[in-house]
Amino acid sequence: MLNENIKNLRKAKGLSQEELAIKLHVVRQTLSKWENGLSVPDSVMLISLADALDVSVNELLSETATKPDSDDIKTISEKLEVVNLQLAKRSMARIKTIRWLLILLCLFIVAIFIILIKINGSYLNWNYNDPELAVAGTIIHAFEFLFVRIAPIVFLASVIGIVLTYRKS
Template sequence: MIEENIRRLRKNAKMSQEDLAEKLSVVRQTVSKWERGLSVPDAEMVIKMAALFEVPVSELLGMETQAAAAPHPAAVSDISIKELTEELARLNAELAEKNKAERRMKLASQKRGVILLLCFAAVIFSANIQNQTLAACAVGVCSIAALLILYKNLALFTDTVADEMHTRALTITTFFNIGMILVVITVTMLTESGVLTLSASGEKIFATAVVAVIIIFSGMISPRLPFNRHTGLRLPWTVRDEATWNVAHRILGITALPVALFYIAAAIVADDHMKTITLCAVAFWIGIPAAVSYIYYQRKMHGRA
């Protein structure tokens, strides 16, 4: 890259940044930006630097050309002005893309920080507020705020370019999460305030329905979720490899409905053991695609896929 070449040739010429800046009639900060890849010198500066370093322009730019065996000031302009202009335009385009990507990463990091803060706040409110109605309301507000931030920044958080179908899948998933949170919070607030009365069996039915709906929905939407780091089955191996991600979510799409049906049947037959049944259902729901995708990932990484 040109920034590395400028730094290397300047040091070879035993010049400091101040020395080079003085000879080029620019400030030292300009030279520093060139060497850090924050800006690209124009054609006039490139030609001047090549002359100062006594190397061909192509060497300074890192271009592959038939340069003279021995560097000489007369050989500095070994490429045409058109070639020089095109190369600088390419470097400027690369710099613009690099800066855009860095700004995107910084903004995404800031948004993730806000979402994490809201999640921590929800946990703190849930653990420390004694009034169940108020606690449910606080947790709901934090959770929905986090999901709304996620929804507004789906394109920012998605590393790969998703088509319309995949983008719609992310949007549907986000609104489904918001809807489920609203339903659970509303029922919790109504029961705690005495407006809605649920018997012990009614509470079990409601809890079973919530878990079953989530499992069934995951099976319907999972095969359409694009490779990303915020929505889906995020495991250390699925977020590292897109093919592994696709395998995990295809398996999840196949197994979710059978798991949900067995869960509902088990809840009806053995409703006295709801905690154990729910734990087993979640273990099978997540465990099967997790195990299959892990085996696939390991085989792929070791060249056996």
Template sequence: MSVPDSDMLISLSEALATPVSTLLGENVTEPEADDLKAISAKLEVINLQLAQRKAAGKKMLHWLLIALCAGIAAIFAFLLALESPYLGWDYSDPETAVLGVALHAFEWLFVRVAPLILVAAFLGLFLTRKD
């Protein structure tokens, strides 16, 4: 039995637009259109699930930023309502002194850091809004 020239087979397959395996007489089953449709349907479902997950994450982040803004506003309102009561305390008792210093440190730090966090949260709200 003779073996055909591989270059000749490739040239014939290109000219006839048929696979080389068909020219050699082999029965090769090509992927059916149904298989491709099933794969494309699965890929479409996966793509939809990923898009829904991304949208849910964006919505969750948006609501967390709203809660952060509300929390910062509530703490500011609470600190304003208290009017720094520790300023009038008698600091001769060590426990009172420690508590007064802790409250003052929290208030001092919060008043300086919270506006930056609030601006960042508003920027995040702007970026995660619905278009």
């Protein structure tokens, strides 16, 4: 029902998919998926969509009938339950993605520290009269200098982020 309502209301307003997509700051393909019932907009986007189509969210989610009865209310509540379940699943997927990105960032930082320990400043003994070695050595030294100062802060922030993402789930 939501997909048909989006399509009908968009056409009634005389908007193309592209025009409505621009108003909503999404790509046309997203709007097409909504109209074909392949996906549904999240709650924030539902509000924006209703505003863009000059209707209430209830009208957007309801059937085309104008007077509500108990069956319509039940249908709407079931639809809202499905939408909320989909939103919860998306939210959990985002949290898991963020958690794994933070874990990978921590592993990357540890790996770089191990590499820097293995190098043990050997670039400092290079012949800096050779311009290419001088440039490479300077770049490595600058990287190490900044990394050793910034990485612990980023690592700690990542660990805190990982802990917080486990708390929310």
